[in-house]
Amino acid sequence: MGTKRIRENRRNFFKSTIALIGGVITYSLIKPIEVFAQAKEEESKEDTSNLPLWGMGVDIESCVGCGKCVEACKIENNVPKEPFYFRTWVEQYTVKNDGEVKIESPNGGIGGLKQSVPSKDIFKSFMVPKLCNHCSEAPCVQACPVGATFISPDGVVLVDESYCIGCSYCIQACPYGARFMNPFTKVADKCTFCYHRITKGLDPACVEVCPTDARIFGDLRDKKSDLVKFLQKNQTQLLKPHLNTHSRVFYHGISSEVK
Amino acid sequence: MEEHFQHLYQALSQVDGYIYPNEIDLHWGLMIVLYPYITGLVAGAFILASLERVFNVKVLKPTYGIALLTALAFLLVATLPLVSHLQHPLRSYEIFMTPNPTSAMAIFGFVYLWYLMAVLLLEIWFDYRLDFVIWSKKSTGFKKLFYKIITLGINDTDEKSAKLDDKLGYFITVLGIPSAFILHGYVGFIFGSIKANPWWSTVLMPVIFLFSAMVSGIALVMVIYMVVSWVRKVKINMLCLDTIAKYLFYILIIDFTLESLDQIHRLYEAEESFNIIKVLVAGKLNITLIFIQILLGTIIPLLIMGLFQVYKPSEKIRKAAYLLVGILVLIGVFFMRWNVVIGGQLFSKSLSGFTSFKAVYSGMEGYFMTAVWLILPLLILTFLLWLMPPWNKVTSYQD
Numbered sequence: 001m002g003t004k005r006i007r008e009n010r011r012n013f014f015k016s017t018i019a020l021i022g023g024v025i026t027y028s029l030i031k032p033i034e035v036f037a038q039a040k041e042e043e044s045k046e047d048t049s050n051l052p053l054w055g056m057g058v059d060i061e062s063c064v065g066c067g068k069c070v071e072a073c074k075i076e077n078n079v080p081k082e083p084f085y086f087r088t089w090v091e092q093y094t095v096k097n098d099g100e101v102k103i104e105s106p107n108g109g110i111g112g113l114k115q116s117v118p119s120k121d122i123f124k125s126f127m128v129p130k131l132c133n134h135c136s137e138a139p140c141v142q143a144c145p146v147g148a149t150f151i152s153p154d155g156v157v158l159v160d161e162s163y164c165i166g167c168s169y170c171i172q173a174c175p176y177g178a179r180f181m182n183p184f185t186k187v188a189d190k191c192t193f194c195y196h197r198i199t200k201g202l203d204p205a206c207v208e209v210c211p212t213d214a215r216i217f218g219d220l221r222d223k224k225s226d227l228v229k230f231l232q233k234n235q236t237q238l239l240k241p242h243l244n245t246h247s248r249v250f251y252h253g254i255s256s257e258v259k
Numbered sequence: 260m261e262e263h264f265q266h267l268y269q270a271l272s273q274v275d276g277y278i279y280p281n282e283i284d285l286h287w288g289l290m291i292v293l294y295p296y297i298t299g300l301v302a303g304a305f306i307l308a309s310l311e312r313v314f315n316v317k318v319l320k321p322t323y324g325i326a327l328l329t330a331l332a333f334l335l336v337a338t339l340p341l342v343s344h345l346q347h348p349l350r351s352y353e354i355f356m357t358p359n360p361t362s363a364m365a366i367f368g369f370v371y372l373w374y375l376m377a378v379l380l381l382e383i384w385f386d387y388r389l390d391f392v393i394w395s396k397k398s399t400g401f402k403k404l405f406y407k408i409i410t411l412g413i414n415d416t417d418e419k420s421a422k423l424d425d426k427l428g429y430f431i432t433v434l435g436i437p438s439a440f441i442l443h444g445y446v447g448f449i450f451g452s453i454k455a456n457p458w459w460s461t462v463l464m465p466v467i468f469l470f471s472a473m474v475s476g477i478a479l480v481m482v483i484y485m486v487v488s489w490v491r492k493v494k495i496n497m498l499c500l501d502t503i504a505k506y507l508f509y510i511l512i513i514d515f516t517l518e519s520l521d522q523i524h525r526l527y528e529a530e531e532s533f534n535i536i537k538v539l540v541a542g543k544l545n546i547t548l549i550f551i552q553i554l555l556g557t558i559i560p561l562l563i564m565g566l567f568q569v570y571k572p573s574e575k576i577r578k579a580a581y582l583l584v585g586i587l588v589l590i591g592v593f594f595m596r597w598n599v600v601i602g603g604q605l606f607s608k609s610l611s612g613f614t615s616f617k618a619v620y621s622g623m624e625g626y627f628m629t630a631v632w633l634i635l636p637l638l639i640l641t642f643l644l645w646l647m648p649p650w651n652k653v654t655s656y657q658d
Contacts, residue, residue, distance in 0.1 A: 084283045103277035145365035146353040166346020168286035175455035177279025186346035259609040
């Protein structure tokens with residue numbers, strides 16, 4: 001009798017163990033898909049076609065490398081002042097007569113970029129402002145394990161500071177070096193197109209201060225916007241197009257040396 | 260904070276060529292080197308155990324229990340360096356609460372849990388259940404209490420129940436092999452899927468990680484088996500040791516072939532990133548890659564074990580050689596992880612320059628913590644071997 005009861009217990013134990021394992025497997029399999037399903041649902045609910053789709057044009061021929069945009073960005077967005085943290089920066093490219101390419105961006109270009117190569121050795125030189133490219137197929141968004149970085153309905157790649165776990169995977173995934181780990185908030189940080197400004201109808205700080213209008217910000221859906229006109233008038237290129245990130249920062253006048 | 264900035268200013272002064280300004284700081288340090296290393300040891304040790312049970316390689320029997328407990332001891336520690344590296348470790352549970360289905364890292368959490376809870380713990384439990392029942396009657400104090408609790412009230416000792424344990428244990432081991440493959444293949448995918456980084460982004464990465472994991476896990480069990488035998492003052496089963504070394508030899512050949520294939524492919528295709536990778540391999544990584552990983556960790560072990568396939572010196576020499584090979588392979592695979600993780604961050608994604616890496620001794624990312632995370636699993640293993648010694652088992656699965 002005793003052994004029979006134990007055997008029954010044993011059978012019950014196996015049943016519950018199997019149920020438990022089954023539960024774990026099913027949950028593990030369903031959980032990610034469920035999130036997927038939710039995301040789909042949310043997408044279908046929300047019609048984004050009447051919202052703006054933000055983008056930026058950068059005119060290489062206009063940029064003089066004054067670095068005002070970098071400075072304005074740091075002040076506006078409270079970016080740490082140390083020279084390791086930038087939401088935007090300006091690179092100075094110098095192609096020498098011997099074909100060698102020198103790239104510089106001391107302190108991101110704050111204070112203005114100065115030419116270090118003697119003019120007799122210079123074949124050509126130009127400035128390239130850089131920032132988050134706000135990719136529509138963003139590798140950082142794909143990589144974030146918790147979904148703390150996301151694309152807003154109006155096309156801006158943002159980070160939820162209260163949610164980011166600080167794993168740095170998005171920083172590794174960004175091909176443009178546009179992200180950094182903020183040493184104070186301890187979360188991934190990046191250009192937001194000054195989301196707090198653009199949602200109030202203002203331009204991003206870098207665009208606002210640019211003395212030569214080298215940065216053109218606007219709504220890609222608004223056919224009358226300065227950005228759309230800029231794209232219509234000029235031949236533009238994306239950075240690292242082979243990575244298929246479909247970014248929304250368009251460069252005009254870029255040279256093949258630009259990385 | 261000031262210390263961190265000082266560190267970065269120093270790195271800034273050592274930048275070679277041009278790097279994007281946000282790239283001066285290496286975001287993944289020693290903790291992320293440890294994470295694939297420890298996970299690989301788990302997968303490798305488990306695969307060795309499975310080899311014996313599922314593929315019926317009976318000579319490996321003396322290492323079966325040790326391999327399983329080694330896998331468990333290291334698996335318990337595997338995520339700790341990862342979590343301690345997070346800037347917000349207390350938010351790490353969000354990976355399970357709201358996983359991003361497109362993130363390789365998110366799904367790893369589930370793979371890890373599945374492997375720990377559904378594979379390793381169950382397999383060990385089925386293997387030991389009967390022993391727990393018997394030991395609970397013989398021992399006293401803490402051990403008795405532990406054995407009693409861990410039997411979960413299943414106290415049957417008849418032959419039928421032992422057979423059932425064996426059957427279920429076997430089933431889980433069969434399930435465990437693909438699970439171990441997935442566990443470590445996935446770790447490789449975390450790196451291999453980063454298209455922004457040409458040093459990581461290769462379709463071979465998961466396969467290379469898997470084979471190097473097997474290599475490191477087998478080497479670890481081999482070394483632990485020898486050390487445990489010496490401590491217990493029992494004779495090492497040379498047939499078993501020779502067989503482990505034979506498997507290590509074969510799998511190391513596959514691993515080396517795959518890694519060479521990857522490099523030859525880069526060399527031959529010579530894509531955009533090739534120029535910088537060439538400088539990386541010849542310069543920044545020459546010691547850790549060419550000298551430690553390839554020469555010490557691969558070629559010398561291959562030569563020694565290759566020689567033993569045709570010529571067998573005395574047992575004493577073989578034992579010493581296997582110990583040396585085991586340690587060399589373990590160091591080699593550690594530096595393979597180093598070369599992937601640190602190497603991949605040394606060059607700029609602008610492909611125009613290098614930053615430098617300088618590890619510190621103190622702090623959560625330092626050498627000291629690295630040593631802690633490597634010694635901790637060994638302490639856990641010692642405890643497990645004391646608590647549930649595989650050599651005292653009265654039963655073993657059916658031959």
